[in-house]
Structures are given as structure tokens and as C-alpha cells.
Amino acid sequence: MSSDSTEVWAGWYRDRRGAEAVTIAAHGRQLRTRIRGVEYEGATFAALEVVGAEGVLSSCVLEWDIPLPIHVGGDVERATLSCLLTLGELRPEGSLDRADLNLTLHYGGAAYESGVAGGDFDDALDRIQKQLPSGAELGSHTCAEV
Numbered sequence: 001m002s003s004d005s006t007e008v009w010a011g012w013y014r015d016r017r018g019a020e021a022v023t024i025a026a027h028g029r030q031l032r033t034r035i036r037g038v039e040y041e042g043a044t045f046a047a048l049e050v051v052g053a054e055g056v057l058s059s060c061v062l063e064w065d066i067p068l069p070i071h072v073g074g075d076v077e078r079a080t081l082s083c084l085l086t087l088g089e090l091r092p093e094g095s096l097d098r099a100d101l102n103l104t105l106h107y108g109g110a111a112y113e114s115g116v117a118g119g120d121f122d123d124a125l126d127r128i129q130k131q132l133p134s135g136a137e138l139g140s141h142t143c144a145e146v
Helices: 121-131
Strands: 006-015 016-029 030-035 037-044 062-072 074-086 099-107 110-117 134-137
Touching: 016 099, 099 121, 099 134, 121 134
Parallel strands: none
Antiparallel strands: 006 016, 006 062, 016 030, 030 037, 062 074, 062 134, 074 099, 099 110
């Protein structure tokens, strides 16, 4: 995927007020979503800010799936990466008290999991890669850091 293309993933947003379906768009290393009519954008999920105003996304859970190719030998097989991000409360200075990312790769009838507290997608994907059968390689992805 080139840096000029956009990937869009369907998912769910949940907080104390309930849940709603959302889409998350990734254009290069920039993320964008709309939640309850408010646009959020940022380079990382833990830094999604209100577009045109102050405030970061917090006190919520985002959940979405990403189709991800797995390269085995000369073949490409399909897999699904399920992503669960929990964003904590805002600290008085405006930073989040936590950003926990849990990834589960569903591939070949198995589930490969990785959780990263305050980490990023690349770290979590590296942990999953180490669990895969010999010769299986994760394909390219467009994800920003948590």
C-alpha cells in the first residue's frame, strides 16, 4: 500500500454512554474517525484529537478488524487481525493514564495474541510474528502506533 492510499476499517466505539459503529481511516501514518458526530485525527490512536478543537479521545474502547495477508512460501493466505484498544482517563495535564492494545491474529484455525501496554502496533505485531509457524510471515499493514 502506498502512502497516498487510504485504508478504512469498520469497528466499534464504546464508552460509558454506550456503543456505536465507527470507521477508522488510515492514510499513511495518519488516522481519522468520527464518533458521535465529532471528527478525531492523529498520528497515533492514543493521540486522536478533536479536529479544530482541543481534546483527546479518552475513557473508551475501540475495536476493529484488519484483513492481513500471511506469506507462506510463494503463497499468500488470508488472516484477520482483531484489534482492541482501551484508552484510559485523562490526567490533569491532559495525557492519558493508559493506552492498552490487544491484538489477535486469526490465521490457519489458530489465534495468536499480543498485548502491549503503552506500546505500538509494530511491537505487538513483532510479538505475533514470533508465534507464527516457521515460514509464515506477516504481510504489510498500514497501522499507526498506539
